[in-house]
Amino acid sequence: MQGFILNYNKARDEDLIVTILCKNKIYTTYRFYGVRHATINIGKKIDFELETNYKSTIDRLKDVVDIGFSWFDDNSRVYCWQNFIKIFYVHLYDIEHIDKFYCMLLDECVKKLTRQNPKRAIIETYVKMLHYEGRMSFEDDCLLCDQKISGDIALVRGFKQTHEACSYKKAINRYAMQELLENKSTAKLSDNECERIWQVLLQGL
Numbered sequence: 497m498q499g500f501i502l503n504y505n506k507a508r509d510e511d512l513i514v515t516i517l518c519k520n521k522i523y524t525t526y527r528f529y530g531v532r533h534a535t536i537n538i539g540k541k542i543d544f545e546l547e548t549n550y551k552s553t554i555d556r557l558k559d560v561v562d563i564g565f566s567w568f569d570d571n572s573r574v575y576c577w578q579n580f581i582k583i584f585y586v587h588l589y590d591i592e593h594i595d596k597f598y599c600m601l602l603d604e605c606v607k608k609l610t611r612q613n614p615k616r617a618i619i620e621t622y623v624k625m626l627h628y629e630g631r632m633s634f635e636d637d638c639l640l641c642d643q644k645i646s647g648d649i650a651l652v653r654g655f656k657q658t659h660e661a662c663s664y665k666k667a668i669n670r671y672a673m674q675e676l677l678e679n680k681s682t683a684k685l686s687d688n689e690c691e692r693i694w695q696v697l698l699q700g701l
């Protein structure tokens with residue numbers, strides 16, 4: 497099986513509880529400590545086997561092989577990717593059976609990260625997820641005051657749109673924002689605007 501490591505926690509000794517997103521399911525697995533194991537790290541894609549043990553409710557993770565990404569030696573990309581996976585994990589917390597969309601979305605994002613600015617790639621990925629979950633629209637009205645937004649738009653968590661004066665967030669060019677929210681493209685956003693949107697994304701999905 498193949499999947500993305502969303503999270504891990506230390507268990508007894510050096511053993512780990514590892515959460516893995518696969519095509520149709522999120523697995524919670526147990527990995528016994530061993531020096532010859534591939535290292536477990538958030539955001540890595542791995543090939544693995546599961547061993548069911550009648551004595552335990554949790555399957556054992558074994559034969560882990562790392563499926564490397566070409567950019568995994570680029571710290572800035574890995575940093576952004578892992579931050580995204582951490583909040584992605586929180587977003588999918590407690591879900592077991594899952595639509596293949598999420599795995600495909602991460603596969604697509606991995607590809608984007610080979611060539612695109614990492615924050616732009618992840619922002620576009622997130623907007624795609626919002627569309628899929630039916631949570632995205634380009635609104636005329638401010639989330640906070642319900643009045644029409646005629647000028648530039650300030651984003652809050654979940655990429656909801658507000659007036660700058662209502663949310664105390666610096667506004668972003670309206671047309672660039674429309675291009676992002678409707679067409680999932682950051683092309684019209686400046687680097688500064690992307691940075692501000694990135695900070696909103698880090699607040700949670």
Ligand SMILES: [Zn+2]
Pocket residue numbers: 638639640641642643658659662
């Ligand atoms: Zn408002």
